[in-house]
Amino acid sequence: MEKSTFIALLPAIPLFSFLVLALFGNKLSRKATGFIGAGSIGIVALLTLIIATEFFHSLPQIKTYTVVVWEWINAGNLKVNISFSLDSLSLVFCFVITFVGFLIHLYSIAFMAKDEGIKRFFAYMNLFVASMLILVLADNILLLYLGWEGVGLCSYLLIGFWYKEPANGYAARKAFIITRIGDTAMIIGIFILFITFGTVNIHELMQLASAKWASGSSIAVITAALLLCGALGKSAQLPLQTWLPDAMAGPSPVSALIHAATMVTAGVYLIARTNMLFSLAPVVQFAIAIIGALTLLIAGFSALAQHDLKRILAYSTISQIGYMFLALGVGAWSAAIFHFMIHAFFKALLFLGAGVVILVLDEEHDIFKMGGLRKKMPVVFWTFLIGSASLSALPLITAGFYSKDQILWFAYSSESGSLWLWIAGIVGAFLTALYSFRMIFIVFFGESKTLPSFNAGKLMTVPLVILAVLSLIGGFVELPESFGNFHPFSKLIENVLPVVLIKDIGNLEILFQLLSAVIALTGVYLAYVIYFKKPSLSASFNHSRLNRFFEKGWGFDKLYDTLIVVPVVWLSEIDKNDFFDWMNIGLSKLALLLNSLFSITQNGKLRWYLMSFVIGIAFILTFMLYK
Amino acid sequence: MDVFFYIAVAIAIFSTIMAISRRNAIHALLYLILSLLAVSVVFYLLSAPFIAALEVIIYAGAIMVLFIFVVMMLNIGLEKSMEKKWLNPRMWIIPSLLAGILLVVLFLALSNVGSLTENKGDILPKQVGISLFSTYLLGVEIAGILLMAGVIGAYHLSSQNKKVTHRFLEKK
Amino acid sequence: MLTIPIETQILFAGILFFLGLIGLLVRRNMIFMLMSIEIMLNSAGLVFIIAGNHWKQPDGQVMFIFILTVAAVEVAIGLALILQVYHHYKTLDADAVNKLRDQNSK
Secondary structure, three states: OOHHHHHHHHHHHHHHHHHHHHHHHHHOOHHHHHHHHHHHHHHHHHHHHHHHHHHHHHOOOOOOEEEEEEEEEEEOOEEEEEEEEEOHHHHHHHHHHHHHHHHHHHHHHHHOOOOOOHHHHHHHHHHHHHHHHHHHHEOEHHHHHHHHHHHHHHHHHHHOOOOOOHHHHHHHHHHHHHHHHHHHHHHHHHHHHHHHHOOOEHHHHHHHHHHHOOOOOHHHHHHHHHHHHHHHHHHOOOOOOOHHHHHHHOOHHHHHHHHHHOHHHHHHHHHHHOHHHHHOOHHHHHHHHHHHHHHHHHHHHHHHHOOEHHHHHHHHHHHHHHHHHHHHHOOOHHHHHHHHHHHHHHHHHHHHHHHHHHHHOOOOOEHHHOOOHHHHOHHHHHHHHHHHHHHOOOOOOOHHHHHHHHHHHHHHHEOOOOHHHHHHHHHHHHHHHHHHHHHHHHHHOOOOOOOOOOOOOHHHHHHHHHHHHHHHHHHHHOEOHHHOOEOHHHHHHOOOOOOOOEOOOOOOHHHHHHHHHHHHHHHHHHHHHHHHHOOHHHHHHHOOHHHHHHHOOOOHHHHHHHHHHHHHHHHHHHHHHOHHHHHHHHHHHHHHHHHHHHHHOOOOOHHHHHHHHHHHHHHHHHHHHOO | OHHHHHHHHHHHHHHHHHHHHOOOHHHHHHHHHHHHHHHHHHHHHOOOHHHHHHHHHHHHHHHHHHHHHHHHHHOHHHOHHHHHHHOOHHHHHHHHHHHHHHHHHHHHHHHHOOOOOOOOOOOOHHHHHHHHHHOOHHHHHHHHHHHHHHHHHHHHHOOOOOOOOOOOOOOO | OOOOOHHHHHHHHHHHHHHHHHHHHHOOEHHHHHHHHHHHHHHHHHHHHHHHHHHOOOHHHHHHHHHHHHHHHHHHHHHHHHHHHHHHHOOOEHHHOOOOOOOOOO
C-alpha cells in the first residue's frame, strides 16, 4: 500500500476505536478501555511518524498527498468527496494532535482510573481526536466543517462529563452556544464561497478567489469576516471568549487536550488554511491583529486576578491564542504555527500538572489553599516550573522564548505590523511572566495549607516529563538569525503558507530580543517580590474593585447576560403558549378525547357488541342491495 | 300440499315468537320444541324425509333435552323476579326494528331475482347417503373429529374443584 | 310437489332467522341467548334444505347434517361454559361478565 493512503487511516483508527468503546464499553474492563483508547492514538502517532518520514523524503517534489476515500454528496452542482490531503501545515497539526494527544491519553488512564465513567471518557476523547484529524486533513471546506462541528460536540460532551453536577451542564451548554454563533457565521461564509465559485475544494477555492476577487472588494471582506467569526468562536477570542474559563469544569485531561492544545487552535488552522482570502481583505486581516492584541491584554489582566488554578491557565490560553492571532494578523504565518506547536507542549504540560495537583489535594482548586508543594511533589514541581518558564518565554533555554519572540519581532517589523502592536505584545509578555510565576510561588512555595493524599504514579508523571523536555528543546527547530539562522520549521511551512514580508528597517531583531528577555525576567522578579517575599503588597490589591473586575473577565459575562440572555428569556417566557404550542397541545388533547369516546364502545357487554354487529350487517346489506 | 306448508310455517313462526318471549325457561324451551317439530314438517314437505327425522331425533330430541336438563340443574325457573325486571316491553322495540329492516332487505333482494322454478322430482335418502360418503367424505371425518373435540371440551369445561359438601347440600 | 315460489320459502326461513336475532338481542339470560342462536342455526339449515329441494340435489341435505352436528357440539360446549360462568358469578346475567373492557372509562 502506498504510504499516502495511510492518511485516510489517521482519522479512521480513532473513529473505529470510538465505535468499539461506545458499543462494547460496558463489557470491557477498565484496563482494556484504557488500552484501546490510548492505544489507538498511539497507533495514529506512529502512523504520523511514518507518513512524516515519507513526506520529508519526497520533498521538494511532492508538497501534498491527497487521497479520496469516497463520494459524500453528489447533487446537482454540489460534488463533495470525503478526501484527505496532507501538506506541511496539516502535518504539523497532525503531529501535535497525535503526540500530545497520546501523552494525554496515557495520563488519563491514571487520572480517570477511579472514575466510573472512564469508558465514556475514552470514547469521547477518541471521537474528539478523530474529528480533529478530519478537520486538519480535510481537503474540502465542507469536510472541514464536519470536523469543526465534531470537535464542538465532543467539547460539549467532555465539558459536561460529570453531568450530575448542574453547573457542569451549564458550562457545557454555554461553550456550545457561543461557539455555535461563530459556526453559523462560518457556514454562511462557506455558502458564499460555494455559490460564487461552485466548488468546495479548499485548494481550488483559494486559486479561484485570488483570480477573481479584487483585493479589498466587499465580497472578499464579507466572506473573510464571516470565516473570522467562526475562528473567533472556536478559539475563544474577543468577543466570544467567555466560554473558555467556564469550560474548566471538565476533567483536566480534557482541558489539556481540547482547550489548550487542539480544539481552540482550530481557528488558527482555519485562518492559515484560507490565508488567501485574508490576503484579499487586508481590513479583516488587520482586524485579526487588533483582536489578537486586545484579547491577549484582557486575558492577561484577568489571569492575574484569578484564584482558581485552572482558570488562570484558561485565561492564559486565551491570551496565548491572542498571540497567534496577532501573528496571523500581521502576516507572520509560520510564526503563528510555530507558536501553536510550542504552546501545545507547555500548555498541555501545565494543565496535566494542574490536574495532578488538584487530584492529589482532593479536588482543591483554590491556589490560596495550596502551598509548599515543592518538597512534597518534586517531579510535578520541576515540570510545572519548566512549563511556566516556557510560557513566560524565559530567554534562551525555553522553547517559548523562540516562538513568542518571533511573533513580537514580526509584530513590529512586518509590513502590516506597527509599534502599538508590539507594545501590546510586550505588555502581554510582562503580564504572562507575572501571572505564571504568581501561580508558581503561591502553589509550590510558602507554607503548605493542604497536604497531598497520595503520590502520583508513573503513568501521570512520565507524560509530564516528556512534555517538559519538548517545552525546552522544541524551540531549537527555528532559531532566529542572531543565534544560528536555522530555519527548518519555517522552510517547511513556507511550502504552504506565504512568507512574511518585513519592513526594511535593518537588523534590529537582536534589540527586540533583548528587550523581551529583560521584560520577562522583570516579570519573574516582580512576582517573586509581591507574591513570595512580601505578600502584603499583593494582599491589599486582592480586595480592590479593579481586581474583582479583572477576575470576572472584564465584565463580559455580565454584559452578555444583560444584553442578550435576559431579553431572550423574557421573550420566550411571554411566548410560552403561542399558536404553535396550541397546535401541539391540541393534538394530544384531541387524541385523549377520541380515546375517551372510543373507550365507551369497549364496555365489555356482550349484548352491546351483538347490537353493533347487527347494525353493521344492516348497513352493509342495505348498501349492497342498493349499489 | 301448499296449505300444509303454510300451516306448518305459521305454527313455526308463532311458537318461535312465544319461545323468545317467555319468562319461564322451561316454557320457552317447550315452545321451541314445538317450533322444531313444525320445521320438521316443512322439511318433509320439501322432499327431505330423512332430514325431517333427523331434525326430530337430534335437534328436538337431543339438543333441546340437553337444554332442559341444564335449566333444571340450574334451577333458574325460580328466578322469575330477575326475568320480570329484565324483560320489559320497551326493550323489544329497537331489535325488532333492526330485524324488520333486515327482513325488508331480504325481501327486496329476493324479489329482484327473477322467478326460479324447477321441480323435477324427489331426492331419496339413498342419494343423500351416497353423496355424504363419497363426495363429502372428508366433511364427515371432520365432523367426527369436531364431535370428539366437543365431548372432550365439554368434559373438561365442566370439571369442578373438589368440594367438601356436595353442592346440592350447600346452603344457597 | 310444492308450487310455492322459492322466494316465499326463503322469506319464511328469513322470518324465523330474524326472530331468533331479536331474541338474541333482547334477552339477557344467557340460556335464552343460546336458545336464540339455535333458532338461527335451524333457520339457516332450513334455507339449505329449500335450496337443495329446488335444485334437486342432495347437497343441501348433506349441508344440513353438518350444520346439525355443529349445532350439537356448540350447544354442548356452550352449556358447559354457561355452567362455569354460573358457578363463578352466581348469576346468568350476560351483562355481569363484562371484565374484558377498557379500564380507563367508568
